[in-house]
Amino acid sequence: xxxxTASLLMQIQFELEQxxxxxxxxxxYPDVVEAELTRFLAGATQHLQGEVADRTxxxxxxxxxxxxxxxxxxxxxxxxxxxxxxAHAVPVELGTRPHPVSEAGIVAxxxxxxxxxxxxxxxxxxxxxxxxxxxxxxxxxxVFMFRDAFTANQAExxxxxxxxxxxxxxxxxxxxx
Numbered sequence: 001x002x003x004x005t006a007s008l009l010m011q012i013q014f015e016l017e018q019x020x021x022x023x024x025x026x027x028x029y030p031d032v033v034e035a036e037l038t039r040f041l042a043g044a045t046q047h048l049q050g051e052v053a054d055r056t057x058x059x060x061x062x063x064x065x066x067x068x069x070x071x072x073x074x075x076x077x078x079x080x081x082x083x084x085x086x087a088h089a090v091p092v093e094l095g096t097r098p099h100p101v102s103e104a105g106i107v108a109x110x111x112x113x114x115x116x117x118x119x120x121x122x123x124x125x126x127x128x129x130x131x132x133x134x135x136x137x138x139x140x141x142x143v144f145m146f147r148d149a150f151t152a153n154q155a156e157x158x159x160x161x162x163x164x165x166x167x168x169x170x171x172x173x174x175x176x177x
Contacts, residue, residue: 022165025172026076033168037078038071040164044157045069045080051153052082055145056092059115063089082146095142101132 026033049069058064063086071080101109109128113119119127134140 021169029172033076034073036164036168037073041071041078041080045071048082051149052145055149057143059112092143093146096139098137098139101135106132
């Protein structure tokens with residue numbers, strides 16, 4: 001199979017009218033701002049992790065269970081990630097071009113057919129070979145579980161971040177000019 005193991009990176013960037021005030025708050029009260037950013041990122045990352053997992057196809061749930069979220073806040077900057085460590089995450093997300101299917105791939109497809117379609121034995125093996133033939137000739141379609149989860153949730157995350165900024169500035173309103 002042609003290598004498509006490049007990492008996927010999707011960003012949700014927040015634009016704020018109050019960015020200057022938030023930055024000023026961070027320079028004067030970094031612990032408060034970072035605590036609020038941490039609170040926001042913890043919730044946002046967990047939310048997106050669930051949204052991606054809900055959109056992820058599963059036979060035995062290996063890919064779905066591999067989806068993890070993490071976040072870090074340092075120096076007033078927060079970064080959250082939702083990723084998968086599974087080798088087949090990128091091909092499932094983006095699809096593939098036509099490529100050979102190994103015997104191990106046929107076995108995995110047969111297992112999928114047995115689990116998802118309820119077929120067994122030679123019938124399951126025959127369907128697995130038919131799927132492999134299609135992959136060799138046409139490739140596979142992407143599911144786009146990461147892309148669709150980010151797209152579907154961007155407005156909600158913008159709203160939550162706006163509330164985080166309001167809450168942070170509200171906490172510090174008596175302290176800031």
